[in-house]
Amino acid sequence: PSAPEGPFSVSNLTASSADLEWKPPTKDNGSPVTGYVIESRPSTRARWSKVANVDGNTTKYSPKDLREGIDYLFRVSAVNEEGQGSPLETKEPVRLKEKIDVLSSPRQIKVSKLGPDFVTLDWKSLSSDGGSKVTGYVVKQKRGSDGDWEEVASLKAIETSYKVPKLDEDQEYFFSITALNQKGQGETCELDTSVVPKRPPEKPSPPVGPVILSDIQKTSLVLAWKPSKNDGKSPLTAYYIEMRDPENGSWSAVTKVTPDITSYCFQTLKTEKEYFFRVIAENSVGKSEPLTSDGVIPRSPNNLPSFSYCVGCSAAEVFQEDADVMYSV
Numbered sequence: 617p618s619a620p621e622g623p624f625s626v627s628n629l630t631a632s633s634a635d636l637e638w639k640p641p642t643k644d645n646g647s648p649v650t651g652y653v654i655e656s657r658p659s660t661r662a663r664w665s666k667v668a669n670v671d672g673n674t675t676k677y678s679p680k681d682l683r684e685g686i687d688y689l690f691r692v693s694a695v696n697e698e699g700q701g702s703p704l705e706t707k708e709p710v711r712l713k714e715k716i717d718v719l720s721s722p723r724q725i726k727v728s729k730l731g732p733d734f735v736t737l738d739w740k741s742l743s744s745d746g747g748s749k750v751t752g753y754v755v756k757q758k759r760g761s762d763g764d765w766e767e768v769a770s771l772k773a774i775e776t777s778y779k780v781p782k783l784d785e786d787q788e789y790f791f792s793i794t795a796l797n798q799k800g801q802g803e804t805c806e807l808d809t810s811v812v813p814k815r816p817p818e819k820p821s822p823p824v825g826p827v828i829l830s831d832i833q834k835t836s837l838v839l840a841w842k843p844s845k846n847d848g849k850s851p852l853t854a855y856y857i858e859m860r861d862p863e864n865g866s867w868s869a870v871t872k873v874t875p876d877i878t879s880y881c882f883q884t885l886k887t888e889k890e891y892f893f894r895v896i897a898e899n900s901v902g903k904s905e906p907l908t909s910d911g912v913i914p915r916s917p918n919n920l921p922s923f924s925y926c927v928g929c930s931a932a933e934v935f936q937e938d939a940d941v942m943y944s945v
Contacts, residue, residue: 753772
């Protein structure tokens with residue numbers, strides 16, 4: 617018989633197969649076509665190899681087990697009782713498509729920076745690209761566990777870090793990263809914890825004044841203050857109390873108290889020396905600016921002003937308990 621009629625169609629290429637199709641020969645020379653012989657060869661070789669035999673009513677065939685990434689030539693010949701006719705060949709080599717699997721997911725997504733209105737996400741490249749190079753990444757977010765996923769960025773393949781902007785402070789967010797290749801989107805990897813944008817902790821504000829000095833005695837007094845208004849978003853850990861030495865003017869630490877205590881009794885002070893005290897709040901970030909007291913001189917509360925004259929009383933009566941005293945200064 618004559619050669620099968622063209623065109624010789626090659627379609628639906630995969631990594632290991634192709635669909636071949638042709639038309640019957642126009643001349644069988646008086647003997648019906650009983651079958652077809654399909655052959656193939658890599659474009660780099662001259663020898664043809666038989667792929668299959670099909671019956672005379674079949675004009676389609678899909679060879680399997682071809683080698684991925686190889687350029688192939690195909691031909692088909694009609695057969696009748698007289699023998700095998702001339703072949704119909706593909707005009708150009710056909711390259712099988714490389715097998716492209718679904719991408720694996722990005723690895724080890726983590727938060728590298730967190731602010732009041734942003735978060736920076738970092739991740740590592742894929743363990744498997746599915747046989748096709750990664751072309752990019754898609755970053756998505758959702759507000760709260762019941763929110764809808766929305767795309768926030770489409771990145772190049774070389775980028776493995778992204779700063780997500782315009783977030784609301786104290787709002788819970790979830791994030792995911794998906795890689796892209798020629799086949800499309802791969803597996804999605806979600807950050808394993810939610811993210812709540814916050815301002816970073818800072819030092820607390822000073823304790824609230826004024827410093828109250830009470831129960832002033834000859835060698836002691838009581839110091840009191842009010843708690844700091846702002847803990848810097850980190851709970852207070854202590855108050856530090858310091859005293860300025862009346863002799864050389866230097867500040868020295870006296871004690872540290874827990875944050876629930878807002879007063880302290882000083883002992884063993886020097887009589888008739890002027891003292892200054894200050895209180896400092898502390899949290900996990902550091903210490904606040906100090907709250908400083910006015911100067912105070914410890915003295916006995918029994919030191920009474922001198923009298924210019926006394927009317928209607930004796931010296932003994934002045935120091936008698938509950939005595940009524942009149943005096944002039």
